[in-house]
Amino acid sequence: MKIGIDLGGSHIGIGLVDENGNILEKKEKYFDNYNISEIEKTIEEFISEQVIQMSLAYRIEFIGIAIPGTVSENKIIKAVNLGIENYDLATQLKEVLHIDVKLKNDAKCAALAEQKYGELSQYDNSVFLCIGTGVGSAVFMDGKLLEPKGLPGFEISHTIIQKNGLLCNCGKRGCFETYASIKRFKEKLSKEFNIHSIDGEVIRDFIRKNENNPRLKYLLNNYIEDLSIGISNIINIFEPEAICIGGSFAEYEDILYEPLKQALLKGNLLFNKRNDIIIKYAKLKNDAGIIGATLI
Numbered sequence: 001m002k003i004g005i006d007l008g009g010s011h012i013g014i015g016l017v018d019e020n021g022n023i024l025e026k027k028e029k030y031f032d033n034y035n036i037s038e039i040e041k042t043i044e045e046f047i048s049e050q051v052i053q054m055s056l057a058y059r060i061e062f063i064g065i066a067i068p069g070t071v072s073e074n075k076i077i078k079a080v081n082l083g084i085e086n087y088d089l090a091t092q093l094k095e096v097l098h099i100d101v102k103l104k105n106d107a108k109c110a111a112l113a114e115q116k117y118g119e120l121s122q123y124d125n126s127v128f129l130c131i132g133t134g135v136g137s138a139v140f141m142d143g144k145l146l147e148p149k150g151l152p153g154f155e156i157s158h159t160i161i162q163k164n165g166l167l168c169n170c171g172k173r174g175c176f177e178t179y180a181s182i183k184r185f186k187e188k189l190s191k192e193f194n195i196h197s198i199d200g201e202v203i204r205d206f207i208r209k210n211e212n213n214p215r216l217k218y219l220l221n222n223y224i225e226d227l228s229i230g231i232s233n234i235i236n237i238f239e240p241e242a243i244c245i246g247g248s249f250a251e252y253e254d255i256l257y258e259p260l261k262q263a264l265l266k267g268n269l270l271f272n273k274r275n276d277i278i279i280k281y282a283k284l285k286n287d288a289g290i291i292g293a294t295l296i
């Protein structure tokens, strides 16, 4: 039995997960004022409740936490959305709970879950992309998650796809993430067409109802073009058997899937030409972080 924790921008999801990746108990909490002490308090409360409920019948092997940011040697180096830098969350929690705590980047956790129980379980060589506000990524080769020894690496989202392009949160210009961010894409559509929301459902409805609008077509094509450049770079380096996309991007599967596939296959982007590309959409959705955190 393990505890998996997914830390989001303003939300924390905690689950008691069994050996087969099933979530037996789950607690979710949303915060207005999100800070590290609130996070620690919520985790401590959940663990105490579980330990009492289970009457210590199960031994909790460890607590795994999916962190939206950079993790190195089990410490948080930087998590902008949590307002944390150089913080040893694992040691802090272990001192209170007396259970081992392991941390890993959230996209890598979601990728591990998808590879073990989801859409990537059939493939040894694959790439996982989490496209939401930012872009997270993970690469599997021979069934193993690739990880450098020191810093986590695989910052595919911060590879530059446009010289002197848009300023990225990381301080560089022209990063893949600034062009692939689904949040940014929605904001652009909302501003351009005076839609008073960037809610996924509202934007999706608008796209469906206005598919022949030339300006909308242009913006969609533009987005797909940027996205396909970034993804083709990944394909050219790793030649994965399949790519799995998670995050809020996956909600637009019916709108973006085919154009993305066609842009990759028909454009002059791939070094090794292919007749087909397997693009999957994440199956485990919001539970991927919790389940993946127990696979660290």
Ligand SMILES: [Zn+2]
Pocket (backbone or CB within 6 Å): 157, 158, 168, 169, 170, 171, 172, 175, 177
């Ligand atoms: Zn960047």
